[in-house]
Amino acid sequence: MFNISNLKYTYKENEIKNDYNFSLNVKQSEIVGIIGQSGSGKSTLLDLLAGFLAPISGNITFNDIDITTLNTENRPLTILFQKYNTFEHLSVIKNVLLGINTSFKVKEEEIKEAMIILKEVGLDGFEDKLASTLSGGQSQRVALARCLIRKKPILLLDEPFTGLDSNTKEKMLELVKEITEKLKLYTIMVTHDLSDCEKIANRVYKVENGKTSIFKFV
Amino acid sequence: MPLNSIYRFRLSLIPGGLLSILLLFLAFAIFFILFSNIDNKDFFSSIITSRIFDLVRFTVYQALLSTLFSILLGTVLAWALTHQNSFKSRSYLIALLSSSLILPTLIVVFGIITVLGQNGWLNRALLYLFDYSFENSIYGLSGILIAHVYLNASFVARSLLHVFESIPKERYKLAKSLNFSTIQRFRYIEFPAIKLSLRSISSTIFLLCFTSFAIVLTLGGSPSYNTLEVAIYEAIKIDFDIPLALKLAFIQLSITIVLVFLSANFKVGISDIKTSTQKIPWLETKKLRILQISIILFSSILFILPLVSILIDGLGANFIKIFSDIVFIESFITSLIIASISSILTVLFALLISDTRRNFNINHRIKKTKFRSFINMIIAFSGNIYLAIPSLILGLGFFLLSLKFEAPLSYWAFGSVLCANILMSLPFALSILYPPMANVAQRYDKLSFSLNLKGSKRWLYCEWPYIKSSVLYVFALSFCLSLGDLGVIALFGSDEISTLPWYLYNLMGSYQTKDAAGVALILLILTLSVFIFLPRIFTRKKDV
Numbered sequence: 048m049f050n051i052s053n054l055k056y057t058y059k060e061n062e063i064k065n066d067y068n069f070s071l072n073v074k075q076s077e078i079v080g081i082i083g084q085s086g087s088g089k090s091t092l093l094d095l096l097a098g099f100l101a102p103i104s105g106n107i108t109f110n111d112i113d114i115t116t117l118n119t120e121n122r123p124l125t126i127l128f129q130k131y132n133t134f135e136h137l138s139v140i141k142n143v144l145l146g147i148n149t150s151f152k153v154k155e156e157e158i159k160e161a162m163i164i165l166k167e168v169g170l171d172g173f174e175d176k177l178a179s180t181l182s183g184g185q186s187q188r189v190a191l192a193r194c195l196i197r198k199k200p201i202l203l204l205d206e207p208f209t210g211l212d213s214n215t216k217e218k219m220l221e222l223v224k225e226i227t228e229k230l231k232l233y234t235i236m237v238t239h240d241l242s243d244c245e246k247i248a249n250r251v252y253k254v255e256n257g258k259t260s261i262f263k264f265v
Numbered sequence: 266m267p268l269n270s271i272y273r274f275r276l277s278l279i280p281g282g283l284l285s286i287l288l289l290f291l292a293f294a295i296f297f298i299l300f301s302n303i304d305n306k307d308f309f310s311s312i313i314t315s316r317i318f319d320l321v322r323f324t325v326y327q328a329l330l331s332t333l334f335s336i337l338l339g340t341v342l343a344w345a346l347t348h349q350n351s352f353k354s355r356s357y358l359i360a361l362l363s364s365s366l367i368l369p370t371l372i373v374v375f376g377i378i379t380v381l382g383q384n385g386w387l388n389r390a391l392l393y394l395f396d397y398s399f400e401n402s403i404y405g406l407s408g409i410l411i412a413h414v415y416l417n418a419s420f421v422a423r424s425l426l427h428v429f430e431s432i433p434k435e436r437y438k439l440a441k442s443l444n445f446s447t448i449q450r451f452r453y454i455e456f457p458a459i460k461l462s463l464r465s466i467s468s469t470i471f472l473l474c475f476t477s478f479a480i481v482l483t484l485g486g487s488p489s490y491n492t493l494e495v496a497i498y499e500a501i502k503i504d505f506d507i508p509l510a511l512k513l514a515f516i517q518l519s520i521t522i523v524l525v526f527l528s529a530n531f532k533v534g535i536s537d538i539k540t541s542t543q544k545i546p547w548l549e550t551k552k553l554r555i556l557q558i559s560i561i562l563f564s565s566i567l568f569i570l571p572l573v574s575i576l577i578d579g580l581g582a583n584f585i586k587i588f589s590d591i592v593f594i595e596s597f598i599t600s601l602i603i604a605s606i607s608s609i610l611t612v613l614f615a616l617l618i619s620d621t622r623r624n625f626n627i628n629h630r631i632k633k634t635k636f637r638s639f640i641n642m643i644i645a646f647s648g649n650i651y652l653a654i655p656s657l658i659l660g661l662g663f664f665l666l667s668l669k670f671e672a673p674l675s676y677w678a679f680g681s682v683l684c685a686n687i688l689m690s691l692p693f694a695l696s697i698l699y700p701p702m703a704n705v706a707q708r709y710d711k712l713s714f715s716l717n718l719k720g721s722k723r724w725l726y727c728e729w730p731y732i733k734s735s736v737l738y739v740f741a742l743s744f745c746l747s748l749g750d751l752g753v754i755a756l757f758g759s760d761e762i763s764t765l766p767w768y769l770y771n772l773m774g775s776y777q778t779k780d781a782a783g784v785a786l787i788l789l790i791l792t793l794s795v796f797i798f799l800p801r802i803f804t805r806k807k808d809v
Contacts, residue, residue, distance in 0.1 A: 099629065099711060120717035131708040136730040149722045 049073040049201055049233040054095055054105035067091055067257035069105075073201075078227050078234040080244030082262060083254035089237045092254060093205050096235070098122050109201065109233075124201035125194040129209055132190035135179035139170060139189050142178050146193035161196055168192045168222060184215035188222075195226065202227065204236040208243065220247050274624045274631070276720075281621025284614055285647035288691075292650050295662035296518075302665055303511050321516060324492040327406060327481075328474035331413035335470050336463065338414060339421020342564045344455070345557035346422065347429035348549055358565055359426065360797065365419035365568070367742055367796050368789075369749025370412070370479040371766050375773065375785045376571025377412055377484075378403060379578055386574060404486030412480040417470045419568055428462045429455065437547050447553060472524055476517075476655035479751040479766070483773065493517045494657050498755055501664060514658045525653040572789065578779075579786025587783045596768040597787075600748055603679070603764065607686035608744040612736055614687065615694035618648055619702045627706050648695045651688040656752030659685045664756050678757035682764065685753040690743035697739050701732045734800060741799040745792045 049072065056067040067088050073079045083089045094100040096107060098119035107115045114122050125146070133142045143161045144153055165174055168188040173181070178189060187207055194202055204223065208216045224247040227234045238244060244251045244262075253262040342362075346355065380386045381403050388398040401407065436454050445453065478494045485491055491499070493513050500510035549557065587593055624630045625641035651659075663681035667674070709727050713719075718727055729736075751766040758767040765788050772781035 094629075097711075097715065099714070119714045126711070126715050128712060131712065134709075134726055134730065137726070145716055145718070145726065149716060149718055149726070 048075075048108075048110065049235075050106075050108045051096065052106050052108075054092075054107065055103045056091060056095055056100060057103060058091065065257060067095075069095070069254075069259045071252050071259050073233040073235060074249075075200075075233060076228050076231045077249045078224065078236060078247050080248030080251040080262075081235060081237045081254060081259075082239065082241055082244060082251060085239065087254045088257045089239075089254050090205065091257075092259070093126075093203055093235070093237050097124065097126055097203060122201075123199050124203055125197045125199040126203045126205065127187070127190050127194055127207045129206040132193075133178040133181075133186050135177065137178055138174065139165065139176050139178060139181070140174040142189050143192045143196055146197040161192070164192045164195050167195070167226075169218075182215075184211050184219065187211070187219060191219075191222065191226075195230070200231075200233055202232045202234045204234065204238075206238055207236075209239075216243075217246075223247060277620045278624060281617040281619070281644070284617050285621065285644045288647040288688075289643075289650070291688075292647075292654065295654065295659065298662050298665050299511060299514055299518075299658070302507065303515070317512065317516065319489075320491060320493050320496050320513070321520075323490065324475060324494075327409050327413075327490075327492065328471050328477075330406075331410055331417065331474040331477075332467055332471045334410060334414045335417035335421055336467055338418040338564065339466075340425055340459070340463070341560055342418065342422040343425035343429055343459075344451070345560040345564075346426050348545060348547070349554070349557045349561060350544070352561075358561070358568075359423065361568055361572075362419040362423040362426075364793060364796055365416055365423070367745035367749070367792060368416065369745075369751075369766055369792060370416065370477075371483065371749065371751055371769050371773075372575060372785050372789050372792075373412055373415055373571060374480060374483045375769070375781065376575045377408065377415065379574040379782075380570050381408075381411065386570075402486065404484055405490050408484035408486070409477075409481055409490065412484055413474050413477065415568065415571065416480075417473065418564075421466055421470070422564070424466055425459055425462060428459050432458045434546055437545050441547055447550075450547070468524065468527075472521065472652065475524070476521065476657075478655070478657055478755070479770075482751075482755070483770070494655055497657050497661060501661060501756060507665075510661055514661055517655060518653070518658060521653040521655060525649065575782065575785050575789055578782035579789075582779050582783025582786065584783055587780055587787075592763060593768060593784070596763040596765050599679075599762060600765040603683050603686060604744045604747040607683050607690065607747045608740045611687050611690045611694050611743040612698075612740050614691060615648075615698045615739060616702075616736070618644060618695060619699040622699060623703045623706045626703060627710075629710060630706070645695075649692045652692045654688070656685050656689055656750070657756070659688065660753035660756040663753065673761075674757065674759060675761040678754070678759070678762040681757055682750070682753045686743070686747040686750055689750070689752070690746050693742060693746070694739045697742070698732065698735055701735050702728070705731045737802060738800045741796050744799075745796050748792055748795075749788065 051069055051071050054067075054069040056069075058065045058067070065088070069088075069092050071079065071081075081089055081092065091100065095102055098117060102115065105115070106113055109123050134145075137145075140158065140161050143165060144157060147160075148154070148157055162174060165171060168191050170185065170188050170192065173185065173189075178186060181189065190207075202223075208219050211219065220243060223234065223236070226232065236243065236248065241251075251262040252259045346359070349355075378385065382388070383402060385403070392398045403411070432454060437450070440450050440454050475492075476494055477492065478498065481490070481492045481495045482498065485495060493516060497510050497513045497517065500506045500513060622641060622644045625637050625644065631637050660681060663677065663684070667677040667681075705728055713723050713727050749766055750764075751770060754762075754764050754767045755770075758764070758771075763771075765784065769781055769784045769788065772778075772784060
């Protein structure tokens with residue numbers, strides 16, 4: 048179980064203090080949707096989970112192990128951002144391989160693994176293309192492939208399908224659902240679009256005034 | 266450790282931070298050296314003499330006129346180029362306009378004299394065709410203004426063209442649908458877009474003309490057309506009147522510091538050399554098309570003719586004689602060494618300072634507080650303060666130091682010219698390198714941290730690919746600025762040490778026009794080759 052309890056954070060902007068207090072949990076093979084208006088604190092929640100921000104108090108535990116103070120790179124999670132997910136000057140396969148190997152020498156078996164994952168996300172034959180030549184949907188697939196190759200149990204999605212056309216978005220949502228179930232992931236998807244949650248989320252939390260509350264069961 | 270932990274950024278805080286402190290300390294040291302040499306007794310009582318008042322008045326007057334004419338011509342040309350964007354040689358003309366910033370001023374002066382001088386092309390053509398010639402000499406205010414407008418109008422045109430082209434095409438469609446006239450189009454669509462840039466460009470040009478040295482020195486002609494900068498030079502080099510030089514430096518610095526403080530937003534570089542060929546959805550009337558084409562033609566002739574004259578006159582020079590002159594060889598090698606070292610150090614300093622500064626400007630790195638804003642301002646100021654210190658004043662500082670600490674003059678000259686070139690290029694380098702570096706951090710910090718990309722790997726995967734063309738542009742720019750500089754070397758230039766501009770200046774001063782034309786051509790080819798070809802090595806990919 049991925050559990051977040053009473054995670055508190057305070058942010059001051061233009062003399063206005065914003066207090067956040069988040070609590071939620073995610074079960075294995077489950078997709079939890081997080082919805083809320085702009086500025087409600089959705090991204091702050093994700094930044095706290097990812098370790099980009101340090102909470103004042105509260106805990107993040109994964110399978111009863113406290114990960115609250117771990118660095119981003121050491122947490123059992125991987126993130127798909129809304130934009131700037133790929134390095135455009137690198138090939139598709141190099142972008143994926145960066146998930147497991149940041150050195151300049153890559154092993155043969157790592158390449159094989161990346162090829163299998165690229166096939167899984169529907170990018171078979173794209174491995175040598177430059178990331179700059181891909182469409183928005185294809186770029187997000189590359190980023191998703193990189194998340195998968197890292198083999199981390201928790202997948203955080205930060206409004207990953209904003210700006211994609213409805214057809215591509217539909218396919219990507221299906222892919223996320225399929226992967227979560229197949230790899231038994233703990234997936235958290237932040238979105239401002241309730242219909243995304245309705246399609247794939249098992250449960251939905253609403254963030255309002257810096258607090259999380261169950262929105263509705265799908 | 267969260268993303269905004271200072272510990273994460275400690276390595277990017279220290280080198281740039283120390284460098285900023287060093288730059289501020291150096292500026293302070295120069296002020297200290299200059300003003301500790303002032304004799305307090307009669308300094309302030311005798312500071313405003315009628316001679317000094319005349320100098321200040323003329324310096325301000327020529328800078329104002331130069332700025333006004335440059336802005337007028339540059340704006341009109343940018344406007345014409347925006348609406349006539351499909352003729353064949355447009356990209357070449359724009360490349361030429363972009364190069365104006367780095368053209369050695371002495372080359373421009375030489376070209377202008379060749380075309381507009383008493384025995385220049387224009388007068389000879391007029392004499393041949395109409396048996397008439399201009400009596401007025403190019404030397405004096407007119408020459409200064411022409412040279413300043415030549416260098417700065419092209420800078421204005423190039424900068425504003427970018428702004429004109431970034432106006433959304435929908436605005437033009439809206440204006441057309443509302444049946445706007447051309448004047449209304451300019452008033453409601455174009456002028457509001459360029460207004461802000463005009464302010465920063467004007468302040469930059471005013472500052473450049475206010476501190477202009479080589480142009481006034483060569484085209485001023487007589488003491489009545491001297492500026493503060495040239496008067497400082499004459500006080501040191503000709504009259505050896507250090508107290509007078511210090512008085513003038515004090516006035517010069519007071520004015521430039523006020524100018525830099527008043528105009529916090531200087532436009533000191535054109536980072537994007539690409540232009541748009543996207544059609545504006547507005548079909549110009551025939552009359553307007555003729556007007557725009559005429560403006561482009563007139564400006565092209567104005568900008569190209571002096572360069573063509575250098576090419577033609579230069580080709581007639583005796584290159585065997587030039588290349589067998591040992592002083593030329595020494596000047597050439599010295600110039601290349603100084604330009605190479607100073608441009609490498611300028612790039613390095615700009616990278617380190619920008620790397621430190623972005624920590625204080627990006628919300629997810631260091632929390633936004635008043636202290637953070639203050640540090641950000643100090644770091645930016647440490648690089649930009651040298652906009653307020655003209656090269657001659659820097660030179661005066663080094664000159665006074667050389668009198669106190671004995672060492673061979675050539676060592677002092679080499680060190681001073683090198684140091685001055687780095688400090689003069691640094692504001693340009695920072696204004697070009699900082700935005701892409703801040704963008705990279707803004708966009709890729711989270712991804713890099715989540716992938717654990719650090720140190721050299723982060724640099725190679727995440728930083729260098731996005732900033733490499735800006736780095737090369739800065740390198741080329743500072744190389745060319747250094748190659749053409751006739752500032753500090755004018756104080757230190759001697760038989761022992763010389764640079765190409767100093768060598769050219771001496772040839773021009775001793776009326777060896779043919780040799781001067783050859784050297785001007787060599788300098789022109791060298792400068793343009795570096796500026797045009799070097800940044801293209803990595804221009805396949807666009808920076809962020």
